[in-house]
Amino acid sequence: MDMQFYGANCLVLSNKQTRVVVDDTLVELGGKSITKDGDICLFTGNHQPVSGVPKLVIDMPGEYEASNVSIVGMQVRSHMDEQGAKSAVMYKITWGDTRVLVTGHIFPKLTDDQLEAIGIVDVMFVPVGGNGYTLDATGALQLIKAIEPKLVVPTHYADAKLAFEVPQAELDDALVTLAMESKDKISKLQFKPAEATDTTQLVVLETTK
Numbered sequence: 001m002d003m004q005f006y007g008a009n010c011l012v013l014s015n016k017q018t019r020v021v022v023d024d025t026l027v028e029l030g031g032k033s034i035t036k037d038g039d040i041c042l043f044t045g046n047h048q049p050v051s052g053v054p055k056l057v058i059d060m061p062g063e064y065e066a067s068n069v070s071i072v073g074m075q076v077r078s079h080m081d082e083q084g085a086k087s088a089v090m091y092k093i094t095w096g097d098t099r100v101l102v103t104g105h106i107f108p109k110l111t112d113d114q115l116e117a118i119g120i121v122d123v124m125f126v127p128v129g130g131n132g133y134t135l136d137a138t139g140a141l142q143l144i145k146a147i148e149p150k151l152v153v154p155t156h157y158a159d160a161k162l163a164f165e166v167p168q169a170e171l172d173d174a175l176v177t178l179a180m181e182s183k184d185k186i187s188k189l190q191f192k193p194a195e196a197t198d199t200t201q202l203v204v205l206e207t208t209k
Helices: 112-118 137-147 171-178
Strands: 002-005 011-014 019-022 040-042 056-058 062-066 069-076 088-095 098-102 123-127 151-155
Touching: 002 151, 019 088, 040 069, 056 062, 069 112, 112 137, 123 137, 137 151, 137 171, 151 171
Parallel strands: 019 040, 040 056, 098 123, 123 151
Antiparallel strands: 002 011, 011 019, 062 069, 069 088, 088 098
């Protein structure tokens, strides 16, 4: 499985047969949609109608199976919700032997029950842009410490090609707060269990053009 980053919170997980597209809200930010016919589309929050003819659109909690991919959507408190409200959806995607968690714009304090439901995570994608739009690096670090993924990939930081409603933190500034040494930037991530360590590692994905 290949994992690629397209800016904001937009990701693509794929192999030769299947594509899972997460949070393709790029048109709303002045970019271009990357969704293709036949994709499995996930959304962690509100979104515009999906272009094309996707195979499946998921924007609600639940358990889903499609094309040998297991997807569990968990209803959680968003970073802007009042206590007790849960308007965001967090996804755990299990594809083969790789377990991916996409947090989306969530409140950084999870309950013990939520952490138990999440379980073991190989790769976690987490926003760091802050400024009221999403988690900042401090909140992201709180989640990283609670979940302890093997790899963490920051998303939703400043991008000159996208027009966010409020300025997002620069990646370099967020990395200082995360205080995690990053590997070299890569264009595509393929998780290899044999290369995982006992310490969470940070990977920076280049934005796919």
